[in-house]
Amino acid sequence: MNKSPTPSPQDKPKQKVEAPMATSRRPKWLRLSSITKICLGVFGIEFLIGGSAELFGIPVRELVRDPAAEYGFPVYGGAFSTIGLVILGAASILLIVGSFGISSPLKRVMQLGGVLSACMTIDDAFMLHEQVLPGVFGISEYAVYLMYFCGALYLYVETWRIADAYLLSAAHAAAFFLCVSVTADVSGLYGGFAFWFEDFAKLSGYVAILAFAIHAARRNLQTAPPAEN
Template sequence: MPARQRLVDRSAVPPLAALGCAILFIALTGLAAERLGIPVADLTRDPASTMGVHPFIGIVSTIGILLWTATASICLFSAARARRGGSDEDVRFLLCTGALTATLLVDDLFMLHEWAFPLHIGVLEEIVYGTYVLIFLLYYLRFRGPLADHGLPLLLLACACFAASILCDQLVPNEGLQYLVEDGFKLTGITAWFLFHTRACSRILDTAARANRSTSSTAPSRGRVQPGPGSPATGPAASAPRPGACADPGDRAR
């Protein structure tokens, strides 16, 4: 029995922390509604129910948000799993990809580049776009090795679609079919981004699993004592009688 027992199992800490964050977020939501004079229902209910519009309103944007969320979650989870058997470079690649995707998710979900930054912070939308281009360039230069290993066509397609969506937003008049083209390019880019990185995560986890199996198969068994030079031999060879010696004292009597 261990001398000192743990009060809380380590495996229970992440679920408890997640539940605590959820409760804290609910409490902060109620406090913000009271301080800002906003009805609580406006912050808790579905937007379609609050605005009294059709549930399919914004469906293309909603699907894009789901794909951003899935990509970020898969990359961060794979980074945690790849720490056992995977290379440090692969872990850093997945962590940075998850963080970058989560940033794009928050921007898209809360309209940061087209509403929060220009109207409330004073940063022009063009500056935000330029910052994202610089971030993508640095991301590619830092991880060009892993990116090339997992196939660049899907990633290039994603970047091309993102660029086409930005050009449509900046150059084409905002009317009619323009929204379908702009948001269509954007959703196609997010889908390609999702497919590229989920495939990369699958390959990295397979490599880490093979490395773990190889390590476990070559590691010596614990608790097995290897006989030394002066140790008595064991096994069938040790039980065989030596030449000129009787195996049993009863054989001499006979």
């Protein structure tokens, strides 16, 4: 019987030697999750705002609006403002967290939208464009609105490149209602009706932003390939 030749060491398939996985040198207590970092960042910003207000002597009543005390509304009169802040904050978190770990054309749109929504949430919660920025830093309310407009325009251009009809529709609705709210704010109108009109328009715009965030996150998860390491 013919014996099959014994393969030489050179003919044996070479086994791939994987390099040991690099481990972080940071202590475990510093290896925080993304959501924890976001929460710490929000807490730090809020603490900075409160500390600055205390340092520069800005009264609390000028940082937060209380329609019940200002217009004689019932105690639940500010519920729409609170709901709006919750909706916008949820949209910003959804956009920022949803963009982590995924490589997709929507990644830039979600990051830009998340950062812009987060800035608007903090601004609206503490009335930064009305009291803190003009009074402490000398930045006028119109300059703040101009910065928001430039950021929103850049975000719209990036969204237009995605060519998603639903995202564009949500962006149009958000832009319309927020422009109505800003117009009511800078027009100098005062009183209960002006407050309701501005807040309802703002709330509608925030709902459109949340719809934008939900659709972007869902499309990102459905179509995006895993990010390369």
